Amino acid sequence: MANINATGTVFNLPNYSGELFTADATQTPFLSMIGGLTNGGLQADNFEFATSSLYSFPTASQPAISEDGSLTAPTATSYVRSQATNVTQIFHEKVSVSYEKLSNGGRLSGVTGNGATNNAPSEKDFQIASALQKIARDVNYTLINGVYQKATASNVANKTRGLIDLCSTTNTIAGAGATLTKAMIQSLLLEMYNNGATFSNMVMFVNGFQKQKNSEIYGYAPTDRNVGGLNIKQLETDFGNIGICLDRFVPANTVLLAEMSVIAPVFQPVPAKGNFFYEELSKTGASEEGQIYGKIGLDHGPAFMHGTITGLATV
Numbered sequence: 001m002a003n004i005n006a007t008g009t010v011f012n013l014p015n016y017s018g019e020l021f022t023a024d025a026t027q028t029p030f031l032s033m034i035g036g037l038t039n040g041g042l043q044a045d046n047f048e049f050a051t052s053s054l055y056s057f058p059t060a061s062q063p064a065i066s067e068d069g070s071l072t073a074p075t076a077t078s079y080v081r082s083q084a085t086n087v088t089q090i091f092h093e094k095v096s097v098s099y100e101k102l103s104n105g106g107r108l109s110g111v112t113g114n115g116a117t118n119n120a121p122s123e124k125d126f127q128i129a130s131a132l133q134k135i136a137r138d139v140n141y142t143l144i145n146g147v148y149q150k151a152t153a154s155n156v157a158n159k160t161r162g163l164i165d166l167c168s169t170t171n172t173i174a175g176a177g178a179t180l181t182k183a184m185i186q187s188l189l190l191e192m193y194n195n196g197a198t199f200s201n202m203v204m205f206v207n208g209f210q211k212q213k214n215s216e217i218y219g220y221a222p223t224d225r226n227v228g229g230l231n232i233k234q235l236e237t238d239f240g241n242i243g244i245c246l247d248r249f250v251p252a253n254t255v256l257l258a259e260m261s262v263i264a265p266v267f268q269p270v271p272a273k274g275n276f277f278y279e280e281l282s283k284t285g286a287s288e289e290g291q292i293y294g295k296i297g298l299d300h301g302p303a304f305m306h307g308t309i310t311g312l313a314t315v
Helices: 029-033 123-145 182-194 208-218
Strands: 048-054 082-087 089-098 172-174 202-206 234-237 240-246 255-259 264-267 277-280 287-299 307-310
Touching: 029 123, 029 202, 029 240, 048 287, 082 287, 089 123, 123 287, 172 182, 182 208, 182 255, 182 307, 202 208, 208 240
Parallel strands: 172 307, 202 240
Antiparallel strands: 048 082, 089 287, 202 255, 234 240, 255 307, 264 287, 277 287
Protein backbone atom coordinates (compact mmCIF):
# COMPACT_ATOMS: atom_id res chain seq x y z
CA MET A 1 0.00 0.00 0.00
CA ALA A 2 1.33 3.47 -0.87
CA ASN A 3 2.46 5.71 1.97
CA ILE A 4 1.11 9.25 2.29
CA ASN A 5 2.88 12.50 3.10
CA ALA A 6 0.07 13.92 5.21
CA THR A 7 -1.44 13.86 8.67
CA GLY A 8 -2.97 10.47 9.44
CA THR A 9 -6.77 10.55 9.55
CA VAL A 10 -9.63 8.08 9.92
CA PHE A 11 -9.93 7.83 6.14
CA ASN A 12 -6.31 7.72 4.93
CA LEU A 13 -5.07 5.37 7.71
CA PRO A 14 -7.64 2.56 7.85
CA ASN A 15 -7.43 0.02 10.68
CA TYR A 16 -7.19 -3.70 9.91
CA SER A 17 -7.06 -6.95 11.84
CA GLY A 18 -4.48 -9.63 11.08
CA GLU A 19 -0.77 -10.03 11.70
CA LEU A 20 1.40 -7.20 10.36
CA PHE A 21 4.04 -7.88 7.68
CA THR A 22 6.21 -5.85 5.31
CA ALA A 23 8.10 -7.19 2.32
CA ASP A 24 10.59 -4.31 2.52
CA ALA A 25 13.99 -4.85 4.10
CA THR A 26 13.87 -4.17 7.84
CA GLN A 27 17.17 -5.80 8.78
CA THR A 28 20.14 -3.42 8.78
CA PRO A 29 23.19 -5.72 9.07
CA PHE A 30 25.94 -3.14 8.51
CA LEU A 31 24.40 -0.63 10.92
CA SER A 32 23.82 -3.35 13.52
CA MET A 33 27.41 -4.55 13.18
CA ILE A 34 28.78 -1.10 14.09
CA GLY A 35 26.41 -0.60 17.02
CA GLY A 36 23.10 0.65 15.62
CA LEU A 37 21.54 4.07 16.17
CA THR A 38 21.97 4.13 19.95
CA ASN A 39 24.78 1.82 21.08
CA GLY A 40 27.92 3.88 21.55
CA GLY A 41 29.85 5.31 18.65
CA LEU A 42 31.97 8.43 18.51
CA GLN A 43 30.56 11.78 19.63
CA ALA A 44 31.22 14.96 17.66
CA ASP A 45 30.49 18.66 18.19
CA ASN A 46 31.47 19.58 14.62
CA PHE A 47 29.70 18.20 11.54
CA GLU A 48 33.13 17.61 9.93
CA PHE A 49 35.41 15.04 11.54
CA ALA A 50 38.71 13.34 10.75
CA THR A 51 38.67 9.77 9.43
CA SER A 52 42.44 9.36 9.11
CA SER A 53 45.75 11.21 9.02
CA LEU A 54 48.03 9.72 6.40
CA TYR A 55 51.77 9.73 5.67
CA SER A 56 53.94 7.63 3.41
CA PHE A 57 57.50 6.38 2.95
CA PRO A 58 59.63 6.36 -0.18
CA THR A 59 60.05 3.03 -1.94
CA ALA A 60 62.23 0.70 0.13
CA SER A 61 65.79 0.38 -1.21
CA GLN A 62 69.27 -0.71 -0.13
CA PRO A 63 71.45 2.24 0.94
CA ALA A 64 75.02 2.54 -0.44
CA ILE A 65 76.83 4.68 2.13
CA SER A 66 80.61 4.52 2.34
CA GLU A 67 82.63 5.32 5.41
CA ASP A 68 83.66 8.62 3.85
CA GLY A 69 80.06 9.35 2.97
CA SER A 70 78.93 8.70 6.54
CA LEU A 71 81.15 11.55 7.78
CA THR A 72 78.61 14.01 6.44
CA ALA A 73 74.96 13.79 7.48
CA PRO A 74 72.59 13.20 4.58
CA THR A 75 69.89 15.61 3.49
CA ALA A 76 66.99 15.49 5.93
CA THR A 77 63.77 13.77 4.94
CA SER A 78 60.56 15.10 6.43
CA TYR A 79 57.43 12.95 6.44
CA VAL A 80 54.42 15.08 5.56
CA ARG A 81 51.02 14.18 6.96
CA SER A 82 47.64 14.78 5.35
CA GLN A 83 44.13 14.49 6.75
CA ALA A 84 40.97 12.87 5.37
CA THR A 85 37.54 13.87 6.69
CA ASN A 86 33.87 13.00 6.47
CA VAL A 87 30.68 14.69 7.72
CA THR A 88 27.62 13.86 9.75
CA GLN A 89 24.24 14.38 8.12
CA ILE A 90 20.69 14.99 9.29
CA PHE A 91 17.97 12.33 9.42
CA HIS A 92 14.60 13.91 10.18
CA GLU A 93 11.04 12.50 10.21
CA LYS A 94 7.68 13.90 11.32
CA VAL A 95 4.74 11.99 12.83
CA SER A 96 1.24 13.48 12.67
CA VAL A 97 -2.02 11.74 13.63
CA SER A 98 -5.37 13.48 14.05
CA TYR A 99 -7.33 13.30 17.32
CA GLU A 100 -10.23 11.85 15.31
CA LYS A 101 -8.00 9.02 14.08
CA LEU A 102 -6.74 8.32 17.60
CA SER A 103 -10.29 8.16 18.97
CA ASN A 104 -11.43 5.64 16.32
CA GLY A 105 -9.06 2.79 17.12
CA GLY A 106 -11.94 0.30 17.11
CA ARG A 107 -13.17 1.18 13.61
CA LEU A 108 -11.99 -1.66 11.34
CA SER A 109 -11.82 -1.89 7.56
CA GLY A 110 -11.49 -4.91 5.30
CA VAL A 111 -12.45 -8.46 6.34
CA THR A 112 -13.33 -8.80 10.01
CA GLY A 113 -14.46 -11.73 12.09
CA ASN A 114 -15.39 -12.64 15.62
CA GLY A 115 -12.86 -11.18 18.01
CA ALA A 116 -11.14 -9.11 15.33
CA THR A 117 -8.98 -6.31 16.76
CA ASN A 118 -6.96 -3.43 15.38
CA ASN A 119 -3.45 -4.72 14.61
CA ALA A 120 -2.03 -1.30 15.58
CA PRO A 121 -3.84 -0.54 18.86
CA SER A 122 -1.80 2.68 19.31
CA GLU A 123 -1.61 4.51 15.98
CA LYS A 124 0.86 7.06 17.36
CA ASP A 125 3.23 4.37 18.66
CA PHE A 126 3.01 2.48 15.36
CA GLN A 127 3.83 5.60 13.34
CA ILE A 128 6.80 6.51 15.61
CA ALA A 129 8.18 2.95 15.43
CA SER A 130 7.79 2.91 11.65
CA ALA A 131 9.52 6.29 11.31
CA LEU A 132 12.46 5.02 13.40
CA GLN A 133 12.64 1.89 11.24
CA LYS A 134 12.67 4.07 8.11
CA ILE A 135 15.56 6.09 9.55
CA ALA A 136 17.51 2.91 10.33
CA ARG A 137 16.99 1.71 6.74
CA ASP A 138 18.11 5.07 5.36
CA VAL A 139 21.18 5.14 7.62
CA ASN A 140 22.23 1.61 6.67
CA TYR A 141 21.80 2.49 2.97
CA THR A 142 23.73 5.76 3.38
CA LEU A 143 26.72 4.28 5.23
CA ILE A 144 27.18 1.86 2.32
CA ASN A 145 26.03 3.92 -0.68
CA GLY A 146 26.29 7.55 0.44
CA VAL A 147 28.02 10.06 -1.86
CA TYR A 148 30.04 12.74 -0.05
CA GLN A 149 28.94 16.36 0.04
CA LYS A 150 30.11 19.02 2.49
CA ALA A 151 27.73 21.85 3.32
CA THR A 152 28.91 25.30 2.22
CA ALA A 153 25.77 27.19 3.30
CA SER A 154 22.65 26.57 5.40
CA ASN A 155 20.67 25.55 2.29
CA VAL A 156 23.27 22.91 1.27
CA ALA A 157 22.96 19.46 2.85
CA ASN A 158 25.83 17.58 4.42
CA LYS A 159 25.98 14.05 2.99
CA THR A 160 28.21 11.46 4.61
CA ARG A 161 30.58 9.41 2.46
CA GLY A 162 29.69 5.73 2.26
CA LEU A 163 32.13 2.87 1.78
CA ILE A 164 31.46 2.28 -1.92
CA ASP A 165 32.11 5.95 -2.72
CA LEU A 166 35.27 5.79 -0.58
CA CYS A 167 36.62 2.91 -2.67
CA SER A 168 35.81 4.51 -6.05
CA THR A 169 39.45 5.51 -6.65
CA THR A 170 41.32 3.04 -4.42
CA ASN A 171 41.15 -0.76 -4.22
CA THR A 172 38.40 -1.24 -6.77
CA ILE A 173 37.93 -3.76 -9.57
CA ALA A 174 35.60 -3.01 -12.49
CA GLY A 175 33.36 -5.98 -13.18
CA ALA A 176 32.42 -4.61 -16.63
CA GLY A 177 29.19 -6.61 -16.66
CA ALA A 178 30.93 -9.96 -16.16
CA THR A 179 29.97 -12.67 -13.69
CA LEU A 180 31.86 -12.65 -10.39
CA THR A 181 34.85 -15.01 -10.47
CA LYS A 182 37.46 -16.23 -8.02
CA ALA A 183 40.10 -14.44 -10.12
CA MET A 184 38.33 -11.09 -9.53
CA ILE A 185 38.24 -11.66 -5.78
CA GLN A 186 41.89 -12.76 -5.74
CA SER A 187 42.88 -9.70 -7.74
CA LEU A 188 41.07 -7.37 -5.32
CA LEU A 189 42.59 -9.04 -2.25
CA LEU A 190 46.09 -8.71 -3.70
CA GLU A 191 45.54 -5.06 -4.61
CA MET A 192 44.27 -4.32 -1.10
CA TYR A 193 47.22 -6.13 0.49
CA ASN A 194 49.72 -4.30 -1.71
CA ASN A 195 48.11 -0.97 -0.80
CA GLY A 196 48.31 -1.59 2.95
CA ALA A 197 45.07 -3.31 4.05
CA THR A 198 45.59 -5.22 7.32
CA PHE A 199 42.79 -7.85 7.10
CA SER A 200 42.33 -7.65 10.88
CA ASN A 201 38.54 -7.96 10.84
CA MET A 202 37.54 -8.02 7.18
CA VAL A 203 33.92 -8.63 6.22
CA MET A 204 32.51 -9.08 2.71
CA PHE A 205 29.08 -7.48 2.31
CA VAL A 206 26.97 -8.78 -0.56
CA ASN A 207 23.39 -8.81 -1.79
CA GLY A 208 21.60 -12.09 -2.45
CA PHE A 209 22.82 -12.63 -6.02
CA GLN A 210 26.54 -12.23 -5.24
CA LYS A 211 26.12 -14.34 -2.07
CA GLN A 212 24.96 -17.20 -4.27
CA LYS A 213 27.92 -16.62 -6.60
CA ASN A 214 30.32 -16.80 -3.65
CA SER A 215 28.87 -20.14 -2.63
CA GLU A 216 29.23 -21.40 -6.19
CA ILE A 217 32.85 -20.21 -6.39
CA TYR A 218 34.13 -21.43 -3.03
CA GLY A 219 31.70 -24.15 -2.04
CA TYR A 220 32.00 -27.88 -2.14
CA ALA A 221 29.11 -30.10 -1.10
CA PRO A 222 29.65 -33.05 1.28
CA THR A 223 28.79 -36.49 -0.06
CA ASP A 224 25.56 -37.25 1.73
CA ARG A 225 22.32 -38.87 0.66
CA ASN A 226 20.22 -36.65 2.93
CA VAL A 227 21.93 -33.23 2.96
CA GLY A 228 22.64 -30.90 0.04
CA GLY A 229 23.36 -27.27 -0.60
CA LEU A 230 25.99 -24.67 0.24
CA ASN A 231 26.17 -21.61 2.49
CA ILE A 232 29.67 -20.13 2.55
CA LYS A 233 29.94 -17.84 5.60
CA GLN A 234 33.72 -17.33 5.78
CA LEU A 235 36.60 -17.37 3.35
CA GLU A 236 40.07 -18.57 4.31
CA THR A 237 42.47 -16.49 2.21
CA ASP A 238 46.21 -15.91 1.95
CA PHE A 239 45.76 -12.61 3.77
CA GLY A 240 43.37 -13.63 6.55
CA ASN A 241 39.85 -14.85 7.23
CA ILE A 242 37.00 -12.90 5.66
CA GLY A 243 33.46 -13.14 6.99
CA ILE A 244 30.54 -12.91 4.59
CA CYS A 245 27.46 -10.86 5.47
CA LEU A 246 24.20 -10.61 3.53
CA ASP A 247 22.94 -7.04 3.30
CA ARG A 248 20.02 -6.09 1.05
CA PHE A 249 21.28 -2.50 0.84
CA VAL A 250 24.46 -3.47 -1.02
CA PRO A 251 23.82 -3.02 -4.77
CA ALA A 252 23.25 -6.33 -6.54
CA ASN A 253 26.19 -5.65 -8.89
CA THR A 254 28.71 -4.93 -6.10
CA VAL A 255 30.91 -6.81 -3.66
CA LEU A 256 32.13 -4.70 -0.73
CA LEU A 257 35.07 -5.63 1.51
CA ALA A 258 35.10 -3.58 4.72
CA GLU A 259 37.77 -3.59 7.43
CA MET A 260 35.48 -3.36 10.46
CA SER A 261 38.30 -2.64 12.93
CA VAL A 262 38.62 0.94 11.60
CA ILE A 263 34.90 1.69 11.17
CA ALA A 264 32.70 3.50 13.68
CA PRO A 265 29.51 5.59 13.58
CA VAL A 266 29.89 9.26 14.49
CA PHE A 267 26.96 10.88 16.30
CA GLN A 268 26.36 14.61 16.74
CA PRO A 269 23.87 14.98 19.59
CA VAL A 270 21.78 18.06 20.27
CA PRO A 271 22.67 19.49 23.72
CA ALA A 272 20.18 18.47 26.43
CA LYS A 273 18.27 16.31 23.93
CA GLY A 274 20.64 13.60 22.71
CA ASN A 275 20.60 11.98 19.30
CA PHE A 276 17.74 10.33 17.40
CA PHE A 277 15.16 11.61 19.86
CA TYR A 278 11.40 12.06 19.56
CA GLU A 279 9.83 15.31 20.73
CA GLU A 280 6.34 16.75 20.55
CA LEU A 281 5.77 19.71 18.24
CA SER A 282 3.70 22.78 19.10
CA LYS A 283 -0.04 22.38 18.66
CA THR A 284 -1.61 24.01 15.63
CA GLY A 285 -4.82 21.98 15.63
CA ALA A 286 -6.50 18.75 16.69
CA SER A 287 -3.63 16.31 16.08
CA GLU A 288 -0.68 14.70 17.82
CA GLU A 289 2.49 15.85 16.08
CA GLY A 290 6.13 15.13 16.81
CA GLN A 291 9.49 14.84 15.14
CA ILE A 292 12.43 12.46 15.22
CA TYR A 293 15.80 14.10 14.68
CA GLY A 294 19.32 12.77 14.60
CA LYS A 295 22.73 13.20 12.99
CA ILE A 296 25.15 10.44 12.07
CA GLY A 297 28.20 10.04 9.84
CA LEU A 298 30.65 7.26 9.04
CA ASP A 299 34.20 7.17 10.36
CA HIS A 300 35.45 4.76 7.73
CA GLY A 301 39.19 5.01 8.40
CA PRO A 302 41.65 5.14 5.49
CA ALA A 303 40.43 4.14 2.04
CA PHE A 304 43.24 1.60 1.53
CA MET A 305 41.70 -0.63 4.22
CA HIS A 306 38.61 -1.43 2.12
CA GLY A 307 37.79 -2.58 -1.40
CA THR A 308 35.03 -3.12 -3.94
CA ILE A 309 34.19 -5.01 -7.10
CA THR A 310 31.55 -3.04 -9.00
CA GLY A 311 29.55 -3.37 -12.20
CA LEU A 312 29.11 -7.15 -11.96
CA ALA A 313 26.48 -9.15 -13.81
CA THR A 314 23.25 -9.67 -11.87
CA VAL A 315 21.61 -12.35 -14.00
